[in-house]
Amino acid sequence: MKKVLLSFMLMVTCCLFASVAFANDKLFLSGDITLEEANKVIDAAKAKAQEQGTLMNIAVVDAGGNLKAFARMDGAFLGSIDISVKKAKTARYFNMSTTDLGAAAQPGQPLFGIEATNDGLAIFGGGELILDTDGVIIGAVGVSGSSVENDVAVSKAGASVLSKRASKKKN
Template identity: 45%
Template structure:
């Protein structure tokens, strides 16, 4: 894999949507490439409209900061060294969980951002998307061997 394709993004979205349906929370799932460029976005029926921008910005933040957005919450609290970073980049930096960078051999190849539930639920569904990518990558490796 080395490039995050639309086909892989769709598999990730499918895995995330399945998890969101299991917990009965409509979500928005967004996938970006290693440059933070839009690859795909999926809004489940009845997901909050505000979640579209939030999910996209969580994914972008994960690529831009090279870390899960949940880790930013600690570093950006009052008195911490990154306090106020969420006011930069036209307010695009999200400092709560639901964004996770996607890695291959320690290199970031993109990110997923999820919004629509509680932060805990967003993280849970984002992790399901990451698991979907890992399963797709293993399947592709098995086929090529």
Template identity: 45%
Template sequence: MLKLTSSSLEDAKRLICAAEAKAKAIGSPSNIAVVDAGGNLLAHVRMDGAQIASISHSINKAFTSLACKLPTYVLGQDAQPGGQLYGVSNTVEGRIITFAGGIPLKFGHDLVGAVGVSGGTAEQDREVAEAAETVL
């Protein structure tokens, strides 16, 4: 049995295609990023009309969900004032993003990469990222 240890460019294209379809369906022009198991950018798309400021957010959401091994919306819950991870967004040279849109990608039990989405509301970003997750 072949064991997938990292997302490939082919995987990234499929993930982005699914995310882009969801973003169009809900009217949320988005930046969509996919990183491999090492946190390295595999692919990024900025849909027509997506915010330029959200480019780095999408990439860093993917990095964050991979590095922390959980969706960014979950991290965000613990990063609120008084939470056990309050202040985490000031770590890793500011790359940690604590709002929705980052989803780690697993193949079986192995973490193989992550997707990050930014450009809509937190809920829209989460929906678009979750749509991408379904194709791996």
């Protein structure tokens, strides 16, 4: 009897999942970055890195802080892979750039020690939020591989590409 009930429950669950999946041609949450958009962010960040003559790891997370796209430029530091992902997640988790969070996390500041939470955060520049045309956060980009100043420039170039495209369409 238990096996029959379990089989029935499994069948119902599968049918429910299938009906949701087939009811929507694509399962996509509005307010989330698409893969196409994430790749545009990476392309813009890579172009800025090449302009600077730097080699970067570039991570893009979705609105939920999950890795959506990643690129490691040939020769970029292996140790910067994890840092770039953490910068992107940190920016998204706290809805601010890692530069701003880092300033609030210094000794004597209100968020001192926050980097030890959430399985480790990156609280120095190179993580930026990605906004849609309405200013809604749809993800974040994290960049690592050079100086903090270069990381910030590359992450800002990546994060701004979608808003630049949107403003060009409006004009």
